[in-house]
Every structure is written in structure tokens, then in C-alpha cells.
Amino acid sequence: MSEAGAVAAVLWLSLTAYAVLAGADFGGGVWDLFATGPRRARQRQAIAAAMGPVWEANHVWLIFMIVGLFTCFPQVFAALALSLYAPFTIALIGIVLRGAAFAFQAHVREAIGRPIEPWGAIFGAASIISPFFLGTAVGAVVAGSVRPSPGGAEFVVDSPWTAAFIADVGAFAVALCAYLAATYLMVESRGDKDLQADFRRRAVGAAIASGALGLAGLILANAGARPAFDSLTGRGLPLLLLALINGPLALLAVWRLEARLARLAVAAQVTFVLWALAVGQWPYLIRPSFTVDAAAGPTSTLTGFLIVTGVGMALLLPSLYVLFRVFKGRNPAGAEEVRLA
Amino acid sequence: MLGRFIIGFDMDNVSLARVTMGTSLAFHIVFAVLGVGLPVLFSVAEGLGIWRKDAVWMDLARRWSKAFGILFAVGAVSGTVLSFELGLLWPRFMALSGSMIGLPFSAEGFAFFLEAVFLGLYLYGWNRLSPVAHWLTSIPIAVSGAASSLFVVMVNAWMNHPAGFQLVNGQVTEVDPLAAALNPATPTEDPHMLVSAYVCTGFLVSAVYAAGALRGRWDEAHKRGVAAGMTMALVAIGLAGITGDSSARFVYTDQPAKFAAMEGLYRTTRGAPIHLGGIPIDSQQRVVFAPEIPRGLSLLAAFNPDAEVKGLNEFPPADRPNPIVVHLSFDTMVGLGLLLGVLSLVFWGIAWRSRAIPQLRPLLVALALAGPASVIAMEAGWFVTEFGRQPWVVYGILRTAQAATPAPGLFITLVAFLLVYVALAVTAARLLLLFGARRRQAR
Numbered sequence: 005m006s007e008a009g010a011v012a013a014v015l016w017l018s019l020t021a022y023a024v025l026a027g028a029d030f031g032g033g034v035w036d037l038f039a040t041g042p043r044r045a046r047q048r049q050a051i052a053a054a055m056g057p058v059w060e061a062n063h064v065w066l067i068f069m070i071v072g073l074f075t076c077f078p079q080v081f082a083a084l085a086l087s088l089y090a091p092f093t094i095a096l097i098g099i100v101l102r103g104a105a106f107a108f109q110a111h112v113r114e115a116i117g118r119p120i121e122p123w124g125a126i127f128g129a130a131s132i133i134s135p136f137f138l139g140t141a142v143g144a145v146v147a148g149s150v151r152p153s154p155g156g157a158e159f160v161v162d163s164p165w166t167a168a169f170i171a172d173v174g175a176f177a178v179a180l181c182a183y184l185a186a187t188y189l190m191v192e193s194r195g196d197k198d199l200q201a202d203f204r205r206r207a208v209g210a211a212i213a214s215g216a217l218g219l220a221g222l223i224l225a226n227a228g229a230r231p232a233f234d235s236l237t238g239r240g241l242p243l244l245l246l247a248l249i250n251g252p253l254a255l256l257a258v259w260r261l262e263a264r265l266a267r268l269a270v271a272a273q274v275t276f277v278l279w280a281l282a283v284g285q286w287p288y289l290i291r292p293s294f295t296v297d298a299a300a301g302p303t304s305t306l307t308g309f310l311i312v313t314g315v316g317m318a319l320l321l322p323s324l325y326v327l328f329r330v331f332k333g334r335n336p337a338g339a340e341e342v343r344l345a
Numbered sequence: 346m347l348g349r350f351i352i353g354f355d356m357d358n359v360s361l362a363r364v365t366m367g368t369s370l371a372f373h374i375v376f377a378v379l380g381v382g383l384p385v386l387f388s389v390a391e392g393l394g395i396w397r398k399d400a401v402w403m404d405l406a407r408r409w410s411k412a413f414g415i416l417f418a419v420g421a422v423s424g425t426v427l428s429f430e431l432g433l434l435w436p437r438f439m440a441l442s443g444s445m446i447g448l449p450f451s452a453e454g455f456a457f458f459l460e461a462v463f464l465g466l467y468l469y470g471w472n473r474l475s476p477v478a479h480w481l482t483s484i485p486i487a488v489s490g491a492a493s494s495l496f497v498v499m500v501n502a503w504m505n506h507p508a509g510f511q512l513v514n515g516q517v518t519e520v521d522p523l524a525a526a527l528n529p530a531t532p533t534e535d536p537h538m539l540v541s542a543y544v545c546t547g548f549l550v551s552a553v554y555a556a557g558a559l560r561g562r563w564d565e566a567h568k569r570g571v572a573a574g575m576t577m578a579l580v581a582i583g584l585a586g587i588t589g590d591s592s593a594r595f596v597y598t599d600q601p602a603k604f605a606a607m608e609g610l611y612r613t614t615r616g617a618p619i620h621l622g623g624i625p626i627d628s629q630q631r632v633v634f635a636p637e638i639p640r641g642l643s644l645l646a647a648f649n650p651d652a653e654v655k656g657l658n659e660f661p662p663a664d665r666p667n668p669i670v671v672h673l674s675f676d677t678m679v680g681l682g683l684l685l686g687v688l689s690l691v692f693w694g695i696a697w698r699s700r701a702i703p704q705l706r707p708l709l710v711a712l713a714l715a716g717p718a719s720v721i722a723m724e725a726g727w728f729v730t731e732f733g734r735q736p737w738v739v740y741g742i743l744r745t746a747q748a749a750t751p752a753p754g755l756f757i758t759l760v761a762f763l764l765v766y767v768a769l770a771v772t773a774a775r776l777l778l779l780f781g782a783r784r785r786q787a788r
């Protein structure tokens with residue numbers, strides 16, 4: 005594989021890490037907004053306890069990906085910024101509000117024992133808005149709606165079906181985030197059977213919603229987003245088939261309360277979907293104008309980036325291991341806090 | 346169109362992009378400097394607390410880390426805004442320079458990653474880690490905070506002195522990203538920003554406790570809060586003076602147009618004087634209302650009272666920065682910096698003579714004001730760098746006007762970000778005040 009290919013793989017891996025880790029933090033916000041029933045407060049507490057130690061580290065995967073993109077594929081970054089200005093800006097404002105709202109609430113809960121409005125509602129709403137618009141950006145790229153123009157690049161929608169496909173990908177992203185969060189929270193709330201049952205119900209609901217939106221996406225891609233459809237049924241087909249097989253198995257694991265297995269299966273599901281899209285449109289980063297090799301920056305920069313990444317990961321991965329070991333190991337932070345409550 | 350409706354006129358995209366980027370940077374930098382400086386303070390406090398089995402130091406470490414939890418979160422999300430805005434507002438700048446400035450940005454990404462990981466361990470690990478293990482997690486926070494600052498300022502240094510590539514017919518070739526990161530402006534700009542972060546942190550922390558003392562709270566925690574902040578401030582303000590001096594002399598040789606604007610020097614002069622304050626008036630081609638130190642500028646810039654200093658007249662009008670903004674910002678930074686230096690010497694002089702942390706009311710008032718003053722000085726310094734580099738975004742290579750996005754909707758973005766920043770600032774301030782209030786109630 006060329007250096008550009010290696011960099012593209014690193015960046016897609018970091019997007020995957022962002023999706024399965026920070027995606028669950030967005031999903032946590034969704035379930036905070038829709039916390040209902042007699043255990044409403046405990047649900048919110050479990051979400052906050054699960055997110056607290058890790059959400060900031062999870063968020064950095066996005067920054068790493070953005071930085072890697074503008075370092076190694078500056079033309080692609082410029083094209084995305086020009087054509088998808090609106091969805092990125094909205095997602096960005098959502099990311100800012102969501103992160104700040106979470107930090108405010110976490111500290112306020114300690115100081116005065118209850119969330120301060122309107123930050124509670126902002127936390128939930130922003131957790132839906134950000135993944136939706138990031139999802140639409142992915143949808144627009146795989147649908148071939150980012151086209152070169154005299155000014156650099158523009159967003160073009162060929163038919164209402166294309167627009168429907170892009171919106172569907174956005175909704176699909178939100179549903180997957182909610183699905184991830186609910187299954188992760190099943191693991192974190194093992195010490196409290198009622199609470200775990202709440203999250204199981206939510207996981208089943210999110211599984212059905214994301215399954216439906218995913219299948220709808222396939223149909224819409226066939227109708228209005230041929231590049232995406234060709235990706236998924238071409239080179240991406242093996243991964244798509246894996247996703248189609250793994251989907252029901254993940255749901256079964258959730259249904260049978262196999263919490264750890266479910267967590268793994270749902271994370272794998274998100275990974276299969278993302279990689280089906282990436283592998284499917286290889287060697288294009290953006291169809292039909294930018295291939296991986298043609299859009300890459302100078303070799304010296306790519307080499308430098310891979311070296312920095314190697315050194316950085318050598319420091320980062322052990323640190324991340326310690327972080328997750330301390331807070332997500334046998335005795336997750338969530339379980340402890342919930343028992344205390 | 347919306348601009349005409351709300352503010353009475355339409356702003357062009359370049360102005361909108363500049364205001365949006367500038368506001369974002371000015372907002373973020375306040376949280377960023379605390380992100381660099383505060384970990385040093387809570388690391389030292391916790392270390393002292395463990396070593397001497399001292400509850401007051403432990404309590405200070407806990408408080409500072411809690412405040413840091415909020416400040417870091419706001420810093421992290423506003424930093425994310427900046428990483429996106431680079432492309433959203435300046436796509437042509439990024440298309441040109443991404444491959445050259447990307448390496449320090451990537452390294453900064455990892456430093457930020459490590460800071461976030463260890464902060465998670467530190468904030469939530471008080472009861473899960475042994476005391477020494479917990480203290481150890483503070484060290485990577487402090488180190489990666491400093492590293493972030495060094496890496497990210499390399500990018501700004503590169504914008505001031507682009508290096509590490511060849512430009513052939515508008516095409517970038519022979520990119521050497523290491524030479525770009527370690528460009529000639531890096532050795533002066535990097536240290537100056539790093540020590541400025543400690544200056545601001547030191548003065549802000551002591552200001553919080555001095556303000557508490559003025560309201561009649563003068564317990565052990567307040568004394569140590571003032572002492573810890575002023576210790577950091579004393580060391581850092583001295584280093585800020587030294588690094589600032591070398592930065593200014595580098596600008597004298599490297600960016601003469603910026604230097605002329607900093608000093609309000611319109612005409613090339615041998616044995617040039619220093620203007621102390623005053624307002625540069627373009628139409629009169631001179632600085633008015635300013636006492637002068639004859640030959641002072643030549644002496645300071647080149648160690649030679651007769652040295653020639655280039656004036657703005659050497660540059661075509663289209664290539665000149667705005668001397669009003671740059672000169673006033675420069676004098677604000679230098680003036681406040683000198684006052685802060687004098688204040689820290691006076692404070693420690695009195696402390697040394699009386700063998701106690703001084704509780705004199707006028708001194709406490711000065712300390713309380715020094716916190717915001719240090720932030721103003723730091724922001725003014727960035728105004729000098731950024732307005733002084735205009736009309737270029739990459740000095741001598743790419744004009745700011747050519748780099749902005751043509752995308753519509755910038756006015757709405759600006760208004761939205763302004764509202765978000767106001768909401769974040771107000772809430773963060775409210776929460777930090779609330780912490781103080783709760784602690785007093787608890788006692």
C-alpha cells in the first residue's frame with residue numbers, strides 16, 4: 005500500500021474509533037434527553053458516570069482525524085469545508101454546546117445537586133444535532149454530492165432521492181449512537197437489574213430503528229445515490245454482508261442480556277458499516293474527484309505524519325488502556341456510582 | 346443581507362471570517378493558557394500535600410482541579426471550533442499550507458489527547474488510585490499542556506516566517522515539514538507564549554484569592570493561593586520580559602513592516618526614538634500625544650543608538666499593517682507587562698521583609714486587578730502578532746483576502762458563535778463563583 009493509502013487507513017481508523025467511542029457519548033445525550041419512567045434520575049446518573057472520565061479523550065479522535073486530513077489531504081479538506089460548510093458548522097456548534105453542557109452539569113451536580121437549565125436540555129438536543137449533521141456530511145460524500153467547481157467544490161443534489169438518502173444517513177448515525185450508548189450502558193449497569201432492563205429496552209428500540217434506517221438507506225442509495233450503492237455492492241459487499249449477518253446477532257445478544265457480547269457486536273456493527281463505505285469507494289476519498297493518491301500532499305509530509313502518529317500512538321495507546329482499565333474494567337465507574345445512589 | 350438588517354451594513358466575507366476567527370481565538374486562548382498553567386499549580390499543591398501530609402495543600406489541589414475540569418472542557422470544545430474554522434473560514438489557506446503546518450498540529454493533537462486521558466484519570470480518580478499514583482497522573486497533564494502550546498505556536502510562527510518549501514509558479518514543492526515546524530520565528534515566539542501562559546495563570550490564581558481576602562477571608566488557603574500564584578507569576582513575568590525582548594528584536598530584522606507598525610514609525614529613521622503610547626495618525630504620518638525617548642528604539646532593537654529602523658514608508662500602502670491597532674496593542678502589552686513585573690517584585694519584597702504573605706489592602710487590590718490585566722496583556726500580544734502580519738495570512742506568500750471562503754452564511758455563523766461564547770463564558774463564570782460560595786457555606 006502507498007503511503008497515502010496508509011494515511012487514509014489511519015484516518016479512517018480514527019474515524020471508526022470516534023464513532024464507536026464518542027458515538028456512544030452522543031447516544032448518552034440522546035438517552036439523557038429521553039430519560040423516562042420511575043428510574044429517570046438513575047438513568048441520567050448512570051449516563052453521566054459512564055461518560056465523565058472518558059468523553060474528552062473520546063472527542064479527541066475527531067480532532068486527530070481533522071488534523072490528519074488537512075495535513076495529508078489538504079485539497080480534500082478544503083473541498084469538504086467549501087461544499088459542506090453548513091452541516092459542519094451546525095455539527096460544530098452542537099459539539100461545543102454538548103461538551104460544555106456536559107462539563108457544566110457534571111460539576112453543578114456535585115455543587116448544587118441538580119442540573120441547571122437550560123443546559124440539561126441543550127446537552128440532549130446537541131447530542132442529536134451533532135451526529136445527525138456529521139452523518140449527513142458522510143452521506144453527502146459517499147453519495148457523490150461533493151463536486152469540483154470553479155470556486156473549489158460545491159454541494160450538488162441530483163434528485164430528491166439523493167437528499168432523502170443524505171438525510172437518512174444522518175438519522176442512521178443518530179440511531180447508531182443511541183444503540184451504542186444503550187448497549188454500553190447495559191454493561192455499566194450490571195449491578196442494577198431494573199436499570200439494566202431500561203437500557204435493554206432502549207437498545208432493542210435503537211437496534212430496530214437503526215436497522216430500518218440502514219435498510220432504507222440501501223434502497224434510497226439505489227434510487228438516488230448510485231455512487232454509494234455501487235460502493236456497497238462492489239468492493240464493499242463482503243463487509244456489507246458481514247453487517248447484515250451481524251446485525252440480527254447483535255440484537256439477539258442484547259435481547260438475551262449478554263451485555264459484554266452485545267457491546268462488542270454493536271461496536272462491530274458500526275465498524276462494518278463504516279468500512280463497507282470506505283473500502284467500497286476505494287481508491288476514492290471523494291467520488292468522483294479525489295483519489296487517495298492524487299489528493300495526497302507531498303511524500304515528506306505523509307512520512308512525517310506517519311512517524312508522528314507512530315510515536316504519538318506509542319504514548320497514547322498505553323495511556324488509553326490505563327484510562328479504560330481504571331474506569332471501564334471489572335468494576336466500572338457507573339456501577340459504583342449507581343450503587344451509591 | 347441579514348447583516349444589513351441587524352448591524353446596518355453588509356460585511357464582506359474576508360471581514361466576517363477575520364472577526365469570527367479572531368473572536369474564536371481570543372476566547373479560546375484564555376482557557377488555553379489556564380490549561381497550560383493550572384496543572385503545574387495543582388500538581389505542585391498535591392505533591393506538597395502528600396509529602397507534608399498537609400490537608401490545606403490537598404484541598405487547594407482538589408479545588409483547582411475541579412475548576413480546571415470546567416475550564417478544560419470549554420477550552421477543548423472551543424479548540425475544536427478552531428480546528429474546523431481553519432478550513433471552514435480559510436479553505437485556501439489550508440489547501441496551501443496544510444501539508445506544511447500539519448505536523449505540529451498532529452503532534453499537538455497527541456499532546457491534547459494525552460492531556461484529556463490523564464485529566465480523566467485525575468478528575469475521576471481521587472478515590473480509585475493510590476495517592477501517589479493519582480499525583481503521578483498530574484505530571485503528564487502539565488507536560489502535555491506545555492507541549493500543546495509549543496506545537497501550536499509553531500504554526501503561528503510559520504505563518505510569520507514561512508519556511509520548509511519552495512514556491513514554483515504558485516505550486517508548493519520540496520516540502521520539508523520539519524523545517525517548516527522549526528522555522529526561524531519558532532525559537533522566539535514559542536518560549537514567549539509558553540511563559541505568558543504561566544504569567545496569566547499565576548496572576549489569575551492570585552487574583553482570585555486576593556479578591557477573597559479583600560472580602561474578609563484571609564485563612565491559610567487564601568494565603569497559600571496568593572503565594573502559589575505569585576510565585577509562578579514572579580518567575581514567569583521575568584522570563585516573559587526576556588523572551589519578549591528577543592521576539593521584538595527578531596521582528597525588527599524579520600518583519601520590518603510589523604516592527605514599524607508596533608512603534609508607529611512612519612518614516613525610515615537613523616537613531617529612531619521610542620514612542621511611549623500615543624496615537625499614530627496616518628494623515629500626519631506621525632504619532633501624536635507621545636513622549637519620546639530619543640534614539641531609544643535603535644538602541645533597543647539593534648544595540649546601536651544610530652541604527653536605521655525601517656518606517657512604513659518603505660512598504661506599498663497595500664502591504665502595510667494598521668499602525669493604530671498594532672502600536673496601541675504593543676504598548677498595552679509592554680506597559681502592562683512592566684507594571685506586572687514591578688508588582689511582583691514589590692509583593693515579594695514586602696513579603697521578604699515582613700516574613701509573611703502581605704495583607705496590605707492596596708496590594709491586594711493591585712493583585713486582584715493584575716489577573717485581568719495579565720490576560721489583557723496576553724491578548725494584546727496576540728493582536729500585535731496577528732494585526733501586525735496583515736495584510737498577509739502567510740507572510741509574503743498569501744494575502745488574508747485571498748484565503749477567505751466564498752461560502753454564504755458567514756454572518757449567521759458569526760452571530761451564532763458569538764452567542765455560544767457569551768453563554769459559555771457566563772455559565773463558566775457563574776459555576777466558578779458558585780464553587781466559591783458553596784465552599785464558604787460548607788465551612
